[in-house]
């Protein structure tokens with residue numbers, strides 16, 4: 094079903110027509126400008142009809158553990174194969190530690206996390222008097238758990254009402270897809286969700302969200318043009334007026350080096366704060382695990398600009414770089430709220446450190 098979110102621009106225009114009520118009058122302010130706070134022209138948001146459309150079902154359900162294991166297969170294959178060689182037996186010696194260091198770096202854990210892990214493993218080895226390499230696996234698992242466990246902080250969307258969740262990330266990281274998955278996730282928990290189509294740069298992204306909202310009975314606030322801050326402002330007010338529990342604000346993809354766009358997203362946050370001084374309650378960065386060490390740079394840059402409160406790590410299924418989570422834990426420990434291991438709606442789940450490590454090693 095998430096085919097819908099894929100980028101292939103299959104005659105999207107017809108889909109726009111199928112969502113006639115969404116588009117609202119053009120916002121009157123100019124294109125995004127960094128400094129002046131937006132004149133909030135309040136271009137009357139048009140509610141999406143709460144239509145329930147049959148949900149196409151995908152392949153037979155696997156348990157989350159199985160899906161996680163399948164999703165992390167690439168990292169496990171590479172990490173596990175290399176580690177199996179190391180843990181096969183024999184003496185624990187300096188050569189072994191050197192090889193372990195290489196394996197961890199190859200899994201994209203980064204130098205700092207690798208150094209920390211090695212020290213932790215060495216401490217465990219001497220504390221327990223371990224001699225045989227086969228005993229190292231447990232020591233490494235424990236060291237890794239100690240490192241990434243602090244990132245496990247599930248997102249709680251109460252008691253704030255509406256809970257305002259703002260989503261940021263570079264282009265193609267999986268923001269819109271993740272928002273769809275999150276909307277379902279919150280709905281299943283009994284929350285009433287509203288989406289703000291704040292990606293005002295890519296028309297297709299807005300349309301994707303609108304049509305997805307129609308199909309899944311999720312309200313979407315969108316505007317044909319105008320700036321993202323105005324969309325967010327209207328959507329927060331609409332969420333308040335309608336008594337929604339959770340509002341998710343999508344934003345356009347941007348690189349941290351695009352300074353004017355970073356200013357624009359800061360403005361979105363400021364304007365959300367104008368609409369609700371307690372918000373946004375979560376500023377979440379979506380990162381593509383394939384980017385490896387670059388993911389850490391993204392976390393730092395967006396955190397510096399926006400003050401991140403959570404991360405979504407997507408596309409772990411497509412990469413052998415699953416170790417990047419350790420790098421994040423060491424270098425900029427922003428909580429990992431959710432991880433994505435595939436394109437279907439059930440492939441995004443809260444991050445559980447122990448499950449993650451088990452899926453990596455076993």
Ligand SMILES: Nc1nc2c(ncn2[C@@H]2O[C@H](COP(=O)(O)OP(=O)(O)OP(=O)(O)O)[C@@H](O)[C@H]2O)c(=O)[nH]1
Pocket residue numbers: 095098099100262263264265266267268269270271292295298345346347407408409410411433434435436440
């Ligand atoms: N394999 C896999 N693909 C994913 C996952 N999450 C998202 N994708 C795919 O990644 C592609 C990009 O996702 P989008 O949600 O459009 O990305 P975006 O960040 O909104 O993109 P922009 O709007 O251009 O910034 C789509 O084809 C998604 O199906 C995942 O966990 N695993």
